[in-house]
Amino acid sequence: MAIDKATVAKIARLARVRVGDAEMTSLAGELSKILTFIEQLDEVDAAGVEPMTSVVQMGLRRRPDGVTDGDKRDDVLKNAPDAMAGFFTVPKVVE
Amino acid sequence: MELNDLTIAEMQDGLRARKFSATELAKAALAAADRAKVMNIFITETHERTLAMAAESDQRFAKGMARPLDGVPVAMKDLFCTKGVRTTAASHILDAFVPTYESTVSANLWRDGAVLLGKTNLDEFAMGSSNETSFFGPVENPWRKLGDARSRVPGGSSGGSAAVVAARIAPGATGTDTGGSIRQPAAFCGIAGIKPTYGRCSRWGIVAFASSLDQAGPMARTVRDCAILLQSMAGYDAKDSTSADLPVPDFATAITGDIRGLKIGIPTEYRVDGMPAEIAAVWDRGAQWLRDAGAEVRPVHLPMTKYALPTYYIVAPAEASSNLARYDGVRFGLRVPGTGDLTGMYEATRGEGFGKEVRRRILIGTYVLSAGYYDAYYLKAQRVRSLIARDFQKAFEQVDALLTPTAPSEAFARGEKSGDPISMYLNDVFTVPASLAGIPGMSVPAGLSGNGLPLGLQVLGRAYDEETVFRVAGVLEQAAAFAAKPEPWWVKP
Numbered sequence: 280m281a282i283d284k285a286t287v288a289k290i291a292r293l294a295r296v297r298v299g300d301a302e303m304t305s306l307a308g309e310l311s312k313i314l315t316f317i318e319q320l321d322e323v324d325a326a327g328v329e330p331m332t333s334v335v336q337m338g339l340r341r342r343p344d345g346v347t348d349g350d351k352r353d354d355v356l357k358n359a360p361d362a363m364a365g366f367f368t369v370p371k372v373v374e
Numbered sequence: 375m376e377l378n379d380l381t382i383a384e385m386q387d388g389l390r391a392r393k394f395s396a397t398e399l400a401k402a403a404l405a406a407a408d409r410a411k412v413m414n415i416f417i418t419e420t421h422e423r424t425l426a427m428a429a430e431s432d433q434r435f436a437k438g439m440a441r442p443l444d445g446v447p448v449a450m451k452d453l454f455c456t457k458g459v460r461t462t463a464a465s466h467i468l469d470a471f472v473p474t475y476e477s478t479v480s481a482n483l484w485r486d487g488a489v490l491l492g493k494t495n496l497d498e499f500a501m502g503s504s505n506e507t508s509f510f511g512p513v514e515n516p517w518r519k520l521g522d523a524r525s526r527v528p529g530g531s532s533g534g535s536a537a538v539v540a541a542r543i544a545p546g547a548t549g550t551d552t553g554g555s556i557r558q559p560a561a562f563c564g565i566a567g568i569k570p571t572y573g574r575c576s577r578w579g580i581v582a583f584a585s586s587l588d589q590a591g592p593m594a595r596t597v598r599d600c601a602i603l604l605q606s607m608a609g610y611d612a613k614d615s616t617s618a619d620l621p622v623p624d625f626a627t628a629i630t631g632d633i634r635g636l637k638i639g640i641p642t643e644y645r646v647d648g649m650p651a652e653i654a655a656v657w658d659r660g661a662q663w664l665r666d667a668g669a670e671v672r673p674v675h676l677p678m679t680k681y682a683l684p685t686y687y688i689v690a691p692a693e694a695s696s697n698l699a700r701y702d703g704v705r706f707g708l709r710v711p712g713t714g715d716l717t718g719m720y721e722a723t724r725g726e727g728f729g730k731e732v733r734r735r736i737l738i739g740t741y742v743l744s745a746g747y748y749d750a751y752y753l754k755a756q757r758v759r760s761l762i763a764r765d766f767q768k769a770f771e772q773v774d775a776l777l778t779p780t781a782p783s784e785a786f787a788r789g790e791k792s793g794d795p796i797s798m799y800l801n802d803v804f805t806v807p808a809s810l811a812g813i814p815g816m817s818v819p820a821g822l823s824g825n826g827l828p829l830g831l832q833v834l835g836r837a838y839d840e841e842t843v844f845r846v847a848g849v850l851e852q853a854a855a856f857a858a859k860p861e862p863w864w865v866k867p
Contacts (some may be wrong), residue, residue: 282718294740295717296696296733297725307736309795309849313738316796317751319684323758330756331763332584333616334812335571335837340619342612354474358706367704370716 280309377402378542381615382446382599383508386547387702389435389445390813395443396435396489403447406543410864413514413541414810415534417452418493419459427489427838434487443606444487449538449547451494454480455579457488463581464498464508465700467708467727470527477579478611479548479590484608491544494534498729499698500583502557503801505533505730506792515563515785516860518828523863527786529801535593536563540860546603550580552587553686554781554805554859557770557817559591561780564819566847567593568600569805571837572812573618575604576611584693585616589687597818601625602613604840622714628841629848634668638846639773643679644804646782653829656820660777660831663853664846674773676765681758682807683799688755689740689810694732695739698726701727711761716777736796763811771835774844778804780817780830804832816847819856829856 289308291298298306356362377399380388388394402420424447431445453609455461455473462468467826475518497507499721504527505513513533515526517540530548536559540549549556551569560567568591592603605625611617640661645654661671669746702722703709728736742751769776782803787854808815814837817830832852835843854864 282741286741289739290737290744292721293721293744294736295724296728297721297734298714298733298737299725302730306734309734310738310741312796313687313734314741316799317396317742319682320688320754320758321682322680323681323754323761325757325761327485327752328757328760329751331759331810332756334763335618337573337619339615340610340612355705357474358471360703360707360709365808369704370711370714370719372716 282307282314375723376416380545381596382545382594382602383596385446385772387849390440392435396428397425398432399445400424400447400489400857403544406541407492410541410543412864413545413644414511415494415513415515415541416492417462417464417510417540420490420492420812421461422458424489424491429664431489433485435635441487443483443740446546447491447544448483448488449494449535449544449601450480450578451496451532451535451548451550451636453496453550453581454548454711455581455859456480456490459493461493461581462510463494463500464510465728465732466583467723468507469708470709471751475579479607482606482609484609488606494538494547495529496534497611498732499581499694500531500550500552501694501731501735502530503554503558503798504791505530506788509729510584512788513537517564517785517862518861518863519828525788526827527562527788529562529785531555532559532593536565536567539563539565540594541591541864542859546592546599546606549593552583552588552690553809554802556807557669557830557832558593558817559682559803560817561828562785564828564856565593565595566581566597566600566605566816566818566851567591567659568816568840568843569809569814570604570608570840571814573616573628574608574838576609576614577615578611582697584690584694585697589692596732597628597844600613600816601629601844623841625840628844630845631848631852633664633668633846636669636775637773638664638669638671638771639674639771639776640671641676641679641776641778642673643676644778650783652823653782654830656727656831657777657802660820663850666851667853669839676763676769676807677861678758678765679807682762682810683803685755685762685810686806687738687757688751689759691735691739692730692743692752693739695736698729698732698736714843724830730734759810762807766811766813770783775842776834777782778832778834781803782824784823784829786829808834813837814843818842818847818850818854820850821856822858
């Protein structure tokens with residue numbers, strides 16, 4: 280399937296990735312090529328086949344439902360680009 | 375013999391016999407790293423920590439309390455979180471990230487006494503087959519084509535780890551493999567590397583790319599060294615519910631040299647159109663080596679092979695777009711204010727923080743998961759993935775292991791394929807099917823091409839049967855007797 284510039288802009292918006300105008304054009308071409316490549320799967324009849332959701336079927340080990348970790352506020356905030364007073368910060372979202 | 379030429383097994387023997395110390399090994403490795411800077415192997419060097427860890431190993435040797443890997447330098451792919459040591463995933467978005475925790479795989483290595491030798495370069499977020507997508511610049515392959523001084527790619531994504539071992543800086547390194555990222559660079563750099571069964575190693579603390587495919591594994595110069603490292607890296611981890619709740623077998627003792635009576639399959643569909651004659655020849659030679667060693671070699675069919683790459687390029691970007699949603703400029707990593715509002719900040723941060731290939735894959739992933747397309751692309755790919763896994767299951771009813779080439783070519787020149795994503799993706803044509811099926815695969819150096827560049831053979835085995843993979847790989851290694859070394863052009867006289 281061919282992807283046009285408007286579609287690239289739409290998915291870039293969905294993915295929250297800013298893409299420059301010039302790159303939008305080249306991406307439309309590249310993504311179209313990749314999708315055409317992917318669409319080889321149209322040849323395969325996979326009706327009724329269970330989708331593979333895990334590589335190896337295996338029961339999960341159970342454990343008591345207890346708190347095993349925590350009290351790491353400073354660790355959690357350590358790599359935040361703009362932490363303040365023990366909180367993450369974001370640009371103003373309400374007026 | 376130079377200390378840097380020793381294998382891990384030889385280092386262990388020498389350390390135990392007190393022929394040299396862990397500190398001497400560490401210093402030799404650091405000196406070799408300093409001489410090889412031009413190859414851009416390391417993103418972050420850890421000289422002080424390397425020497426401190428080596429000193430601790432020496433103290434344990436002095437007290438007679440040495441651990442299995444004490445004193446062995448191991449370079450870590452910069453995708454494994456290391457507490458207090460910057461971990462970047464070769465991305466601008468994480469270029470100042472210093473984890474406050476340690477990945478389970480690296481913690482297991484340190485528990486057994488291994489010495490950290492720096493964080494190695496890779497393709498950004500492990501997305502690439504040539505190490506050219508790194509924010510920190512490409513890695514150079516220690517090998518060069520005869521009579522040609524142009525840079526060759528080391529393969530990817532674990533390109534720095536492959537180069538560090540091939541250049542005899544470290545005897546071993548960690549890698550991760552999502553679609554071939556351990557095996558293909560191992561082949562391009564003339565070393566050994568194994569992607570174990572999905573779940574054999576914990577993924578906890580590894581920067582995620584595609585969670586149903588990502589798997590850690592060792593890279594080293596010999597099959598035995600890979601077995602030694604995997605022994606420490608593997609094991610159940612309560613922090614990764616997809617890690618295998620199974621005992622870890624003794625991998626090194628599986629390398630018996632005896633494959634008499636073993637059945638080895640040659641997948642007919644892997645003989646792809648346009649396969650270079652040299653690749654076909656090394657594959658045939660490998661099959662003959664196994665026959666000579668007493669194995670029964672026979673053709674098998676994996677009819678879904680041609681659909682593995684298209685399946686992979688739906689599943690992996692879909693999972694990546696979902697995993698990489700966490701880079702939002704709020705909790706960790708880069709923040710770029712953009713237009714000033716929240717959405718503008720997200721878009722600016724991610725637009726600037728991710729490189730071209732990563733953006734491309736996020737967009738593909740977002741597209742195939744978006745409303746109206748999910749069933750046609752993602753669900754379809756998951757169904758085909760089941761069929762690919764079933765192919766392998768059927769093959770393993772007839773044979774014990776499979777033999778294939780690792781990559782469709784020798785290491786290519788830098789820039790040769792970076793213009794065309796599809797031709798780059800085709801590099802992984804022989805490695806991706808096993809990734810989708812979750813089964814173990816190992817690349818072993820099998821010889822040199824006419825251009826003087828290494829070629830690798832791949833052994834695939836049943837899920838959780840790394841032992842047979844090691845056994846077959848050991849026989850190939852012995853028959854190939856690969857002793858070639860890259861000319862150390864990077865060492866100035």
